[in-house]
Amino acid sequence: MGWRDRGVQVKTPEQVAVMRRAGLVVGRTLEMVRELARPGLTTGELDAAAEAHIRQLGATPSFLGYHGFTGSLCVSVNDEVVHGIPGGRVLSEGDLVSIDCGAIVDGWHGDAAITIALGDVPEEVATLMRVTEEAMWRGIAAARPGGRVTDISHAVETHVRAAGRYGILEDYTGHGIGSEMHQAPDVPNYGKPGRGPRLVPGLALAVEPMVTLGSAEVDLLDDDWTVVTHDGSWAAHSEHTFTLTPDGGTWVLTALDGGKVVLESLGVTYGGD
Template structure:
């Protein structure tokens, strides 16, 4: 069975370059939102700032209207894990805010997420945020040409498990990305290595661990989007879109292409 038969989209170097343009829009928008987010600002105002910024950069928000989603970004606060719908909620001192952003340029998608703290939060929450981001980078670092998708999954889970009794969401995963925001294959945040499709140049994947301070069990609010922890524990979400080249890994949504973080992990950089 070939790649095309599996529905897996392999991009040419020129197409990956197009995805890099979309990825930079996402990276720059998240950088702007990290600076803008503050206590007293509504999640709806944050969404408006994101949409304006994305469009000013010549892109279209991926999320707006996606299966009826009402925002240009997802804003998930405290016990909200992912898919938070922006609106009237006002951010407060001590909130932990996960922002997920997507953009389209010339038909190509970029997708990334970050979690930020507004002011002082507990050491346990700071550790949660750190572990979640580290797990994402460990997953990306585990990817090698001719390896398997679940090598990423295994690396994410192993890092989280080694840091403490955190919950890892299993019902929500990373994914391939290209001319659509969500494509096969999925990239779970747990599992054994050596399984799933092979990793090849031109396969673009969004790696996104979602980690909680308690149980991994979740519920969905009445808006039919916002995912919250069942036990009320706080959560963090970290995501980047990356691909493999013959030279190494290239993180398409990181402003530096992932060069600095990959170097710390001993991974060759494969960007331009």
């Protein structure tokens, strides 16, 4: 599915409200996992806790069973960029852990990811985490009614490139989201602005830069899911689902505060309740 594809799904305010409920489940689950994660736990234990939490909140995990995926989280460690399958791997002090979570409420999806460090990490790793998260927010902040999808892409890339010599994954992108977890359009993390489908109220997108300390070249492991850097460099991943509201504001559906604090700090009109 290319980013020039049409047929994007535009949601009604009522449908967006349900997506917000799904987004809050995702946001709360990620915060729970952030607090739980520590050296000595396995990635499978984190996953089991996340599944129980999602279900306790009245939602269904988006990832579990998706094309045969066996977890409710993607847990990717160090040189694993995305789509790590939770299991018996034991987390260690100093690990860099990307945690991606999705949830469904009444048929509507939320999707977000965070990257956390377990204990002390080198300064370059801490900076990588910060740059990746900032790039995600710059991408969301670049979205305006009447703009184009690659306005987001350009903002993400511009921030990462200005911060240093990082790799930006090109074959893995953000995406539309709604009644399915992955929909048109794709949202690349690089490119010229002013291209792709037009941004309109009710279009929901997941913006998710995947950034490495080295090359952007990646390999797919034999499990057909886990994406790792080709050169062994460590990677970070940050993601939120957002929409534009009819009043021209921006609402981050998977952020617990709707994105209000960060959006307003970037000069963006907050569009949430």
